[in-house]
Amino acid sequence: MLKKLACILASLIAFSIYPNYISAAEVPVPPSLYSEAAVLMDADTGQVIYGKQMHARKYPASTTKLLTLLLAMERGKSSDIVTINDECVETVPRNTTHIALTQGEQLTFEQLEYAMMVESANDAANAIAIHLAGTIANFAKQMNERAAQLGANDTHFTNANGLPDDNHYTSAYDLALFAKEGLTHPEFRSLAGTQHYEIPPTNKQKDTRMLNNQQYMFCLNDTYPGAFAGKTGWTEEAGKTLVTLAERDGVTLISVVLKAAGTVDAEFKDSTALLDYGFDHFKRVAVxxxxxxxxxxxxxxxxxxxxxxxxxxxxxxxxxxxxxxxxxxxxxxxxxxxxxxxxxxxxxxxxxxxxxxxxxxxxxxxxxxxxxxxxxKDSGRIWMIVVAVCAGILLLAFLGIFLLRLYVLRKYRAKMRRRNRLERKMMQKQRPQASQIIDVTQDKMQKNKIRVIDQDKQ
Known part of the structure; x- marks a missing residue:
């Protein structure tokens, strides 16, 4: 009982002396994620709210197109007419996502941007790269240079679309940087946030192309409230990847998850958990x-x-x-x-x-x-510390008096127990002596009785 009471008082003292101690009720609990790597970033300032292996190098799949889009917005003109060449088509396997561009076909630069972001068309990304840099290899160099300028130190790209390559990698943090920079362009919200888009017939295609976005964080009846843009990605090497941008109460957050696995729609579940964590537990503070x-x-x-x-x-x-x-x-x-x-x-x-x-x-x-x-120090803060220290001193004094009283009481009780034991021992020693005295007395009385009888006989 004494130990429990001492622990309770010690805890009260600790809380009083350290007023900045964070109680368990106040501490937010980060979500448990299926993804191998993730990050949640403030789109306005670049502040990282929470990250999991956010600098680990991973295959990005089609989230690569965020950097391709950034260069397209910075260096391209939406009204430019782009003519598709052999490199654009031949470097895209037919079993990957594309819009069936053909050699000699002409589209506007803006149509290619929408095809790349809405349908995630790999051939459209190639067309943009070749139009801006002459070749895909030259464009990849420009991508790496731009990434370095943004501080994306974990990125190295070899193509514009994200098809797997041993030397094509990035990190969750770097992808968030690309999305953050993309937001500085007004057209980014439309290009990265359109659900459906149509490309009318071209000189090589007689049918209208119907494009549909599969970033379900904002495409299925506003699945996540406030989500307005993002990019999906998937290859066997990269697994499921997802970038999502959402805003609420003047705060815009960027969620990135890489290699999500272990359950159905793991990338969407993780993105929802991350955004909920940021919006529910963090608020804007002006310094x-x-x-x-x-x-x-x-x-x-x-x-x-x-x-x-x-x-x-x-x-x-x-x-x-x-x-x-x-x-x-x-x-x-x-x-x-x-x-x-x-x-x-x-x-x-x-x-x-x-x-x-x-x-x-x-x-x-x-x-x-x-x-x-x-x-x-803030005057109010100093006053709190003074009051807390005083309270701590009073508690220490109370604890000292209480323990001293218990100590004295225990000593007194021990002394009484020793005295009682001594008295019982003395009584045990005195009992045999008393019995002997009684026997001697009885013997004397018997002898005297005999003497009296003898005298009477005489």
Whole structure:
């Protein structure tokens, strides 16, 4: 009983002294996924909310077309007339997805974009690549260069459509980067979010081509509320892959799952679980402009963000829990969540560019701080800590008095038990002596009685 009470009091003290302790009820529980790799990203800032093997290199299948689309939006013109050549057709196996393009057929560049994204046509992706770069190999080089510019360090592509190749790979994180960058183009929502599309007859095709999107996160009567764009993918080597973009209450999230298996529609179930996790547990928080300066120990310069710092945080992590660190050049600042939160979120909350304030008209040299101390505390936070410490001291005092009282009581009871044992031993020793005295007395009385009788006889 004493040990249980001590544990309870110790727990109360711990909660009082550490007010930032995250209770189990407040901590969000990430979903268990069927996919081998996955990521959930804030489309506005690039913040990773949660990831599973998000930098592992995997075959992407047709999700490759997100990067092909990005280059098409950046470098192509929707009104251009594209003529299909031999390379475009011959490099696409007939047992893969295509729209039966033929040599010499002419379509608009925009029609090819829709064919690539809605129907996932591999020959349409080839046509775009050849139109922009001359050959598929040249376009693949441009894809890799653009990926590197975006910070997609786990990507290397050899073609524009995602057909399997040992040197064609990417990661869940990199695919999210491609989708994030794609959103900067107004036409992306339509190209990556159209359910049905028709290509009228061409110079080589007399029938209208009817195209249907199989990204069921937004194609089956709005399967997932808020989903508006994405891309499917499948090959035997890649398994099922899926990219989904959804928005709710001003927050846009990008979900990527790679090699989903183990159940029917695993890719859709995982994507739903990821998006639910983000929308249900994270909310938008605006970081004040002076947040950085308040956490960097410098008397020479003030560091302010070039743009508003917006982050997504769960209820378990407050703005005051974040720490700041400048990079080596001092041009960017990283906002970091406590290490204890790595079980339910990525601890890197965001990386933001900074502008340096001039002091008396002279630029101040920036000094990088790897782990800046947080010296300025919120007055309310300090008051909470003071109250918590006082409460902890009172609890310790109460615990000490209580334990001392129990100690004294136990000593007193032990002393009484020893005294009782001694008294019982003394009584046991005295009983034989008393019996002997009684026997002697009786013997004397008998002898006296005999003497009296003898005297009477005389």
């Amino acid at each position: 004040p402009p002076d947040f950085v300066t308040s956490r960097i120990d410098t008397q020479q310069a003030a560091y302010l963000p070039k743009a508003q710092m917006r982050v997504l945080l769960p209820d378990a992590v407050s703005l005051q829990d974040l720490s700041c660190a400048l990079n080596t050049s001092g041009q960017e600042v990283t906002l970091q969540a406590p290490a204890s939160s790595d079980s339910f979120m990525d601890t890197t909350v965001g990386v933001f560019p900074l502008e340096q304030t001039l002091v008396q008209g002279t630029p101040v040299e920036v000094t990088a701080i790897s782990d800046p101390p947080s010296q300025k």
